[in-house]
Amino acid sequence: MSGGTTLENANPVIFQRSGERLLADTDADEDVHDPIDDREIFDLIRSINDPEHPLSLEELNVLEQVRVKVNDAESSVDVQFTPTIPHCSMATLIGLSIKVKLLRSLPERFKIDVSITPGTHASEEAVNKQLADKERVAAALENSSLLEVVNQCLTNKST
Amino acid sequence: MAADSALLLSLVEEYVSGLQDSKAKDTATAVKNGEFTVLQLVEALGLSLTSSQPHTRARGVQLLSEVLHECYGGLTEKEVEVLLVFYENRLKDHHVITPPVLQGLRALTKCTVLPPGSAVSMLRSLFQDVHVQSLMLTERAYVYNMLINLMAIREAELKGLGPDFVFGFVQSMDGERDPRNLLLAFQIAKGIVLRGYDLGKFTEELFEVTSCYFPIDFSPPPNDPHGITREELILTLRDVLTGTPRFAEFLLPLIIEKLDSDVQSAKLDSLQTLTACVSQYEHKDLAEFLEGLWASLRREVFQTSSEKIESAGLATVTAITSCLSRSVLNSDSEDSLNTFLELVLKDCKHHLCEPDLKLVWPSAKLLQAACSASFRASCVITAAIMPSLIEQYTNRAQCSQRRTLLEVVQKFIQSVKTCQTSESEDSVFVAFRPSLCSMVFSALTETNSSLQVTACSVLTSLAQQPGLLLDSDIELAVDHLTRLLLTEQDHTVSVAVVECAGALAELHPAAFISNFIPRLKTEMFSEPIDQDNNKAESEQLSHHAVRQRCLSALAAxxxxxxxxxxxxxxxLQVLSAAHTGGFSVEELVLACRSLQRIAEQVPDSEETGRCFHDVIIPRLLSLALQAALQGEDGNRSPLLEEAVLTSMVPIISTSCSRLQPTLALQTASRAVSLFLDGDVSFLPDNSFPSNIQLLKQQHSWTQSQMVCLLMGCVCSLPRSVEVPRVDELLSALEEMSCSVLHPLSYTSAAKCLSGLLNKKPHGDSLDSRIHSTMKRVCSELDSSSSSVHTQAFTLMIWVAKALLLRYHPLFTTLTDKLFSLLDDAALGPLAADGFSLLMSDSPDILNRGCHADVRIMYRQRFFSENSAKLVQGFNAAPQEKKPNFLKALSNIVNKLPKQVQLTELPALLSLLLEALSCPDLGVQLSTLSCLQPVLVDPPPSLIQQLEALIGRLLALTGSPDMEVRISSLRCIHAVSQFPEHEILPVRARVLRALARPLDDRKRLVRREAVHARNDWFLVGS
Structure with missing residues (x-):
């Protein structure tokens, strides 16, 4: 990252962050059931750090709320992410980070799909296949150095 | 004498041959006490010092050195001279003798009577005969200490040695590895560099021998006994390296090289060292390295991953620029400031043309860092940057791009502000004033709210540039602000507009008086048209919002x-219009808040004091009285509402506490005569009846509740101002608080009474007053038939608080009563809550703002005097009363300062853990809120109870109350920051347990669960 090495994409386009979710009146009402919605899922993952830049995936537009779909009743989540450049070598790592964050933050009943936005990456299929393969994800997380990189992406910058 | 010399001989014998080290101490004591002289000691040592065995000689010298170490103060110059000659000779002796010799020399260097010339000869022999780095650690320290001592007292002589001294030192420290000695060596080097020793041709050598340790990479061993920290080493070394411009040619390349390092701390150290050194340098020292430095700095800021490094890099850019701007130029040398700024502009300027991309911000920051360094730099940079920024703003249509550009412009204006020193200089933006103004005004007319917000802050920054904006610009700005305030619905925009108006009004009041205020007034008093149909409802809502914004803008x-x-x-006109029903309660409260805010922020002058004491307060009292006399029937005035009345109180109390004490006293005496005698003569619009008795109203709550205004008048005066007729007042208030049924009335009367008691001077009159009040309270509380239990209890709590704050001795009787009430079936829960009132600051009375007598640390005192009683009471209480005690305890602990909580926690921990499993929700919540701050920095006792703590917290995550669930999850989150080895064993259990709240029905609970669970996942990685 530092020293003489150069970044793959040193000057990416930056997008605005969406603000904190506004509190609704019903949020404090004990009797109202709040379903898990798209925005809630998006809030879980939008602050994940990019492995290269000190920026969040939301600021790089890798994640957008329109590409996050959740069905609380059927317990399924579908997230599509868009690498900043078609040859981004970090795509798998980013996908893995998103997947891990969701696995840790959602109830077990959910089926979590993470994939690349169609047509935005050179080796889209290969990456999607890796991310969909439960065993490979599990195996990747056994690898301590890979886990460390993922955890770095998931560490809260503000703390 | 003979006996003495025998004794001395035996001491010497035992030390030298008997190897008894303690005898050195005895000998030294004896010499100090005058039993022997040093000369006698030397004579006695004779044989040992001339022995053919090196070890015996060493032992002899060591005894002498140890004694000298203790007694160097008593030596005469002659003695020192002889001893020095002896020691210098011994340096040539066998190597085992060197250590004690050095020890002796070090002792001699502390002598103030060191003969002239001896320092030089000592050092010459030292440098000639001793190879320092082959000595042991302590002996090397002797050498460094010798040098330090000599540099302190014989600076001139050492300087006479010329470069030889530096060379000798360089040779001595070359290869030093121990951090303790390094610290000493760096101190010597710092002295050499800073105090102007002649470095001669050894500049590079001195630099090499110290800079090879840069950047310092040292971590002290655990339980470090020597207390040497990395920071200490870094700072001392930095002082050496940055001490002289003569190091520049060596240091700058070194720093450029070290900036390439991958180690963050090395980068940071390099940047900070660079910042420190350029403050000493001139442009010619820097000139040839500018390009290399800039390349490294640019890289650090462009590609940084850490804010620390970024800000260090920016600070360095500022330092370099200000160094270059400071230098006096010769006619033949080129202007290196321009060279440097050209480099910066070349690499950064074009990034400003891509407001979407990441590098726009780092570039802007770099330019601003250079800009803030000096006036000259800011002229160069703004001249180069502003035209292109302004042009882009006009060419780009997207709001997000325009906003970025505006923000960049604002940062430039702010960065220039910091470096403008003299008033006479024109702002560097004068040339751009018209285009900047039109840019801001066009942004203010955009529909995008974030653009408007940014434009407001740019406007504020522009206005703060002295002499930049013309009157016509200000008028236009006020026009725009008024328009936005009256039409813009977005909350963030109106907040920004109000803030901007406040900042502008402070600098240009005239435009606001002539234009802003009249327009706001017209708008507020205009009636919304068409009140009947449906459309009118939304219109009324928006009219309400406009009024709200106007009210807060007036205050700002x-x-x-x-x-x-x-x-x-x-x-005031808004408040007067309330009688006729033109304004809602909420608007009236806002009007009161605005008046309060004005009272808080105006300067304390005769003019403003008259405005508040002679106009506003009488007017408020008169309005309230009118409303009260109208009565509760029929068309009742909104001024009777508790919300409005209580928001009038802080206006009065703020003005009485901070504006013009003499006028405040006048207000207080007017109020007292109004409330005691019904004297209405000072009120405006006076058409009141003459028989008003505000404090003796049993039945009309509309009049009795006005006592809260009395509280505002008399309870916040400075303590130097004496309240008139205070005893009469106290009796009336006591009577009132024990008899009235209306809650606001009796509470306010009790508060007013406590405010007066708190400030009443010590003495019998105070004591008898307290006794009588307590008698009254106790008799009411003890009589089962009394109908005013709550009233009496309220009075008691407030009196207790007044006394607690001033450490009054009679306070204890009140506490005892309070503790006994915890057992009371009816008043128990009330008493438990009362502890919270005792321990917290009340906003309207008995605080320092009201000049109350508040002793420091009264909470700690209360806690330490009473915690034992609480614990006892808890243990003795029957099961159903226990929650009262737990609640009282957590109320107290909650309000204690954190330091005290930490020290007291071990004793109370078991009780608090018990409180967590107490079924009462209130107790759970207040205990959780008291635990949470403690968990951030946990004391060891808490870590020992980790299991119990985690178990109880996890159980609470399933509580039926969402507040409890949220607080317990926050606590669990805080535990994840405990030392890793302590919490690793419970990690799996916590993660399993936290899976359930992830599926909570409430989103807010899920959010906390997600935070907590994710951080627990990171434990151990």
């Missing part, structure tokens, strides 16, 4: 007295 602009004179009549 009222800082200058001239503006206050114009704005407060408008606010």
């Amino acid at each position: 602009v009222s800082i200058k007295p001239s503006v206050v004179q114009e704005s407060t009549p408008v606010l």
Whole structure:
């Protein structure tokens, strides 16, 4: 990252962050059931750090709320992410980070799909296949150095 | 004498041959006490010092050195001279003798009577005969200490040695590895560099021998006994390296090289060292390295991953620029400031043309860092940057791009502000004033709210540039602000507009008096048209919002007295219009808040004091009285509402506490005569009946509740001002608080009474007053038939608080009563809550703002005197009363300062853990809120109870109350920051347990669960 090495994409386009979710009146009402919605899922993952830049995936537009779909009743989540450049070598790592964050933050009943936005990456299929393969994800997380990189992406910058 | 010399001989014998080290101490004591002289000692040592065995000689010298170490103060110059000759000779002796010799020399260097020339000869022999780095650690320290001592007392002589001294030192420290000695060596080097020793041709050598340790990479061993920290080493070494411009040619390349390092701390150290050194340098020292330095700095800021490094890099850019701007130029040398700024502009300027991309911000920051360094730099940079920024703003249509550009412009304006020193200089933006103004005004007319917000802050920054904006610009700005305030619905925009108006009004009051305030007034008093149909409802809502914004804007602009004179009549008019029902309760409360805010922010002058004490307060009292006399029937005035009345109180108390004490006293005496005698003569619009008795109203709550205004008048005076007729007042208030049924009335009467008691001077009159009040309270509380239990209890709590704050001795009787009430079936829960009132600051009375007598650390005192009683009471209480005690305890602990909590926690921990499993929700919540701050920095006792703590917290995550669930999850989150080895064993259990709240029905609970669970996942990685 530092020293003489150069970044793959040193000057990416930056997008605005969406603000904190506004509190609704019903949020404090004990009797109202709040379903898990798209925005809630998006809030879980939008602050994940990019492995290269000190920026969040939301600021790089890798994640957008329109590409996050959740069905609380059927317990399924579908997230599509868009690498900043078609040859981004970090795509798998980013996908893995998103997947891990969701696995840790959602109830077990959910089926979590993470994939690349169609047509935005050179080796889209290969990456999607890796991310969909439960065993490979599990195996990747056994690898301590890979886990460390993922955890770095998931560490809260503000703390 | 003979006996003495025998004794001395035996001491020497035992030390030298008997190897008894303790004898050195005895000998030294004896010499100090005058039993022997040093000369006698030397004579006695004779044989040992001339022995053919090196070890015996060494032992002899060591004894002498140890004694000298203790007794160097008593030596005469002659003695020192002889001893020095002896020691210098011994340096040539066998190597085992060197250590004690060095020890002796070090002792001699502390002598103030060191003969002239001896320092030089000592050092010459030292450098000639001793190879320092082959000595042991302590002996090397002797050498460094010798040098330090000599540098302190014989600086001139050492300087006479010329470069030889530096060379000798360089040779001595070359290869030093121990951090303790390094610290000493760096101190010597720092002395050499800073105090102007002649480095001669050894500049590079001295630099090499110290800079090879840069950047310091040292971590002290655990339980470090020597207390040497990395920071200490870094700072001392930095002082050496940055001490002289003569190191520049060596240091700068070194720093450029070290900046390439991958180690963050090395980068940071390099940047900070660079910042420190350029403050000493001139442009010619820097000239040839500018390009290399800039390349490294640019890289650090462009590609940084850490804010620390980024800000260190920016600070360095500022330092370099200010160094270059400071230097005096010769006619033949080129202007290196321009060279450097050209480099910066070349690499950064074009990034400003891509407001979407990441590098726009780092580039802007770099330019601003250079800009803030000096006036000259800011001229160069703004001249190069502003035209292109302004041009882009006009060419780009997207709001997000325009906003970025505006923000960049604002940062430039702010960065220039910091470096403008002299008033006479024109702002560097004068040339761009028209285009900047039109840019800001066009942004203010955009529909995008974030653009408007940014434009407001740019406007504020522009206005703060002295002499930049013309009057016509200000008028236009006020026009725009008024328009936005009256039409813009977005909350963030109106907040920004109000803030901007406040800042502008402070600098340019005239435009606000003539334009802003009249327009706001017209708008507020205009009736929304068409009140009947459906459309009118939304219109009324928006009209309400406009009024709200106007009210807060009026407060914001009222800082200058001239503006206050114009704005407060408008606010008073709003309140007067309340009788006829033109304004809602919420709007009236806001009007009161605005008046309060004005009272808080105006300067304390005769003019503003008169405005508040002679106009506003009488007017408020008169309005309230009118409303009260109208009565509760029929068309009742909104001024009777508790919300409005209680928001009038802080206006009065703020003005009485901080504006013009003499006028405040006048207000207080007027109020007292109004409330005691019904004297209405000072009230405006006087058409009141003459038989008003505000404090003796049993039945009309509309009149009795006015006592809260009395509280505002008399309870916040400075303590130097004596309240008139205080005893009469106290009796009336006591009577009132024990008899009235209306809650606001009796509570206010009790508060007013406590405020007066708190400030009443010590003495019998105070004591008898307290006794009588307590008698009254106790008799009411003890009589089962009394109908005023709550009233009496309220009075008691407030009196208790007044006494607690001033450490009054009679307080204890009140506490005892309070503790006994915890057992009371009816008043128990109330008593438990009372502890919270005792321990917390009340906003309207008995605080330092009201000049109350508040002793420091009264909470700690209360806690330490009473915690034992609580614990006892808890243990003795029957099961159903226990929650009262737990609640009282957590109320107290909650309010204690954190340091005290930490020290007291071990004793109370078991009780608090018990409180967590207490079924009462209130107890759970207040215990959790008291635990949470403690968990951030946990004491060891808490870590020992980790299992119990985690178990109880996890159980609470399933509580039926969402507040409890949220607080317990926050606590669990805080535990994840405990030392890793302690919490690793429970990690799996916590993660399993936290899976359930992830599926909570409430989103807010899920959010906390997600935070907590994710951080627990990171434990151990």
